[in-house]
Amino acid sequence: MSDQFAIGDRVRVRRTYPPGHVRAPYFTRGKTGVVTGIAGHYRNPEDLAYGRFDGEVLPLYRVRFEQTALWEDYQGGPKDSAIVDVYENWLEPEKGGGR
Amino acid sequence: MSSPDEHVHEHDHDHDHDRTFQPDIEDSPYSHYQVMAQALGEILIDKGIITADELREQIEAQDSRNPAEGAKLIARAWTDPEFKERFMADVNAAAESVGVPAGDIPIRAVENTPDVHNVIVCTLCSCYPRGLLGVPPDWYKSRAYRSRTVREPRAVLSEFGTDLPDDLEVRVHDSTADLRYIVLPMRPEGTESMDEAALEALVSRDCMIGVSLPRNPKA
Numbered sequence: 001m002s003d004q005f006a007i008g009d010r011v012r013v014r015r016t017y018p019p020g021h022v023r024a025p026y027f028t029r030g031k032t033g034v035v036t037g038i039a040g041h042y043r044n045p046e047d048l049a050y051g052r053f054d055g056e057v058l059p060l061y062r063v064r065f066e067q068t069a070l071w072e073d074y075q076g077g078p079k080d081s082a083i084v085d086v087y088e089n090w091l092e093p094e095k096g097g098g099r
Numbered sequence: 100m101s102s103p104d105e106h107v108h109e110h111d112h113d114h115d116h117d118r119t120f121q122p123d124i125e126d127s128p129y130s131h132y133q134v135m136a137q138a139l140g141e142i143l144i145d146k147g148i149i150t151a152d153e154l155r156e157q158i159e160a161q162d163s164r165n166p167a168e169g170a171k172l173i174a175r176a177w178t179d180p181e182f183k184e185r186f187m188a189d190v191n192a193a194a195e196s197v198g199v200p201a202g203d204i205p206i207r208a209v210e211n212t213p214d215v216h217n218v219i220v221c222t223l224c225s226c227y228p229r230g231l232l233g234v235p236p237d238w239y240k241s242r243a244y245r246s247r248t249v250r251e252p253r254a255v256l257s258e259f260g261t262d263l264p265d266d267l268e269v270r271v272h273d274s275t276a277d278l279r280y281i282v283l284p285m286r287p288e289g290t291e292s293m294d295e296a297a298l299e300a301l302v303s304r305d306c307m308i309g310v311s312l313p314r315n316p317k318a
Contacts, residue, residue, distance in 0.1 A: 025222045025275060027249060040205065042277045060276050067252075067271075076253045079268035085276035 003059040009035045010094040011063060013086060021049035024090040031070055032094050037062040039085055058087045162234060166304035168199045169231035169281060174298035177286040202230035210283040215268045218309030219280045220248035228279040232304055259310040282309040289317050
């Protein structure tokens with residue numbers, strides 16, 4: 001399976017709020033960041049949590065968000081960032097920026 | 100004040116023990132997950148999948164890990180550029196090569212520089228590089244640390260006594276997935292003459308989480 005995104009791609013975390021064992025932090029939903037690395041390929045923990053041990057293997061991306069993009073009223077340095085590990089099923093290309 | 104001779108111990112004390120009773124942790128009701136964890140352990144033992152001694156042994160093994168293991172790797176990375184390269188590429192393999200078993204969960208090192216300060220949190224649970232740092236401190240698992248470290252990292256760092264310049268990038272790593280992270284702090288100035296063992300003593304658990312900096316030997 002080939003990775004949908006590469007280092008440097010701008011990606012958006014899907015803005016969706018499903019119930020259950022969900023592994024994309026709430027504060028990242030709908031936010032845009034940049035792929036800074038691929039942390040490996042792992043079975044989807046959202047399957048594993050329900051005993052589905054033969055589910056799909058997903059790329060796990062390291063996505064860097066500007067803190068000022070995550071929080072409108074962020075109090076801190078202008079360069080501050082958060083890098084979050086996000087599985088591919090949660091990412092979509094930023095409008096016009098995908099491959 | 101009465102002397103020991105005057106305080107004769109009899110079964111019918113006249114002071115009331117109920118009034119001096121201090122509640123223990125066990126006195127609060129079991130939570131759902133405590134019951135489930137207890138039940139799972141008992142079922143695995145009843146079915147013969149693990150023994151009680153194996154369960155105890157695992158707890159003992161987990162509890163025996165401590166931040167000195169991580170500090171050893173940091174001091175080595177400070178003094179041995181070739182090791183540092185391997186450490187940054189693959190922490191688990193580098194650790195194994197110097198006799199520190201880091202476990203199977205992949206651990207990645209993030210390096211502090213004059214421009215970037217790294218701090219680790221797991222917002223969704225409490226993932227922690229136990230193989231290198233041992234059992235996490237209670238605050239690391241608290242909702243306050245997990246929510247505030249992504250929301251206002253500099254305020255959290257300041258409460259740990261770590262104040263950083265505004266033009267430096269504070270980089271929060273949210274390890275909510277399959278990797279664990281450890282911070283490679285900057286080697287303090289004035290430590291050029293120190294050997295690896297002396298450097299290890301400067302590396303605290305908290306500076307490998309990123310809420311603190313290595314001890315300054317001059318301070």
